[in-house]
Amino acid sequence: MKRKAISMAASAILLVLVLASCSNFTLNSLFGNVYKQQGLGQLSPDEIQNAPAEDLIDQSGILAGQLSQQFFDLVKNNPDIQQEVIDKLEEIINDPAAQPAIAQAAIALAIQINLNEVDANQVMQNAPAAFALLLENDFDITDPADLQRLIDALFPPSLLNKSVFTEAQLAVIADIVDRLQSISDYIDALVARIDENGGVIADGLDAGTLAQIGLIVRAMNMLEPLYPAGTPSLGASVAAVLEHLEDPDFDPSVYIDYSAFDVDSILNDPATQTLAAAAGIDLQALIDQSNGSN
Numbered sequence: 686m687k688r689k690a691i692s693m694a695a696s697a698i699l700l701v702l703v704l705a706s707c708s709n710f711t712l713n714s715l716f717g718n719v720y721k722q723q724g725l726g727q728l729s730p731d732e733i734q735n736a737p738a739e740d741l742i743d744q745s746g747i748l749a750g751q752l753s754q755q756f757f758d759l760v761k762n763n764p765d766i767q768q769e770v771i772d773k774l775e776e777i778i779n780d781p782a783a784q785p786a787i788a789q790a791a792i793a794l795a796i797q798i799n800l801n802e803v804d805a806n807q808v809m810q811n812a813p814a815a816f817a818l819l820l821e822n823d824f825d826i827t828d829p830a831d832l833q834r835l836i837d838a839l840f841p842p843s844l845l846n847k848s849v850f851t852e853a854q855l856a857v858i859a860d861i862v863d864r865l866q867s868i869s870d871y872i873d874a875l876v877a878r879i880d881e882n883g884g885v886i887a888d889g890l891d892a893g894t895l896a897q898i899g900l901i902v903r904a905m906n907m908l909e910p911l912y913p914a915g916t917p918s919l920g921a922s923v924a925a926v927l928e929h930l931e932d933p934d935f936d937p938s939v940y941i942d943y944s945a946f947d948v949d950s951i952l953n954d955p956a957t958q959t960l961a962a963a964a965g966i967d968l969q970a971l972i973d974q975s976n977g978s979n
Contacts, residue, residue, distance in 0.1 A: 728755050734766050738773040738791060747794045748786070748889040757801050767802070771795055778874050785878055786887035792875045793890050796868050796898065803860045829935045836927060850927050858927065859920030862905075866919050869906055872899045876956040879963050892964035899960040903951050909942035 728744060733756070736744065746753045760767045777783045777791040825831050840858060850858075875895065879886055886892045910922035922940045929935045937943075951957055952968050961968045 728753070728759060730759055730763050730766055733759055734769055738777050739787060741770055741773060742787065742790045742794055745794050745797075747797065748790045748887065750889050750891065752797070757798070760798055761802055767798060771798065778871075785882035785885075788878045789875060789882075789887040789890060792871050792878065793895065796871050796875075796895075799864055799868055799871075803857075803864045805861045805864055829930055829932075829937075832926070832937060833930055836930075850924075855924040855927060859918070859924040861920070862923050863918055863920035865902060866905050868898070869902050872902055872960075873956060875899075876959045879959050884959065884962055886963040892960070893966070896957075896960040896964040896966055899957055900951065903954055903957055904946070907946045907951070909945060910940070911942055912940045 733741065733744065742748060744753060745756045760770055774791040774795045777788055778795065780788070783791070824835075876899070886895070905919065908919060910917040910919040912922045912925045919941070925940045926937050929940075957968065
């Protein structure tokens with residue numbers, strides 16, 4: 686990966702994260718462990734399982750900006766119910782006649798359920814500090830020491846409490862990475878629904894956070910996993926990188942190909958631009974401002 690591309694990409698992502706965190710909603714509003722409980726009464730697994738998709742959206746609090754901890758706990762702890770909820774939401778997502786606000790809410794809720802299942806919010810919350818490291822003039826992602834610093838900043842301490850990773854820790858990290866990458870289709874669907882609605886995102890949804898997610902997912906999708914051979918995945922590749930950090934001859938490019946990473950492609954991607962515009966974020970202006978201050 687070229688040094689200039691890393692610096693510009695880091696600037697874009699960091700600035701978007703910082704700007705969005707100053708809005709009325711933060712990462713915690715969509716992906717936090719602590720939710721505000723709406724006054725919807727006590728939910729039961731049966732009530733969630735039997736509810737139509739529109740009621741699930743109401744029960745979750747996704748359109749009110751007040752997510753129900755009880756709802757997400759019940760969904761996460763009942764895999765069969767979770768799949769039924771996702772299936773119902775996808776009926777709306779795939780229905781071209783669905784009202785824009787309801788369709789967008791269904792997509793946002795599906796994203797939340799997926800990331801909540803693997804506690805990906807931990808990584809999302811640490812992203813600003815991690816990407817800030819990339820802005821350092823002497824940071825080199827191919828240097829194992831710098832890569833270790835980046836990983837220490839990105840992942841929560843609970844996953845990084847040993848110099849040598851356990852199989853369980855690596856599995857958790859791989860799941861988080863793969864789940865973040867897997868929601869790309871939901872991002873595309875959300876963008877399409879926003880475009881259909883004249884570029885307007887539904888009231889109550891956290892446009893800033895969704896723009897952040899879209900940018901991070903686009904960046905991740907430009908990294909080519911190389912491990913394991915034959916059936917590579919980004920999660921497994923990242924886990925392999927972590928497993929070999931103590932090797933003095935370690936070369937991260939054996940496991941992940943960074944060569945296709947191009948910040949201009951991310952910034953000019955129509956999906957990224959739609960999400961940024963819906964959130965009131967001018968990505969290019971932020972990049973120009975960042976470059977001018979260096």
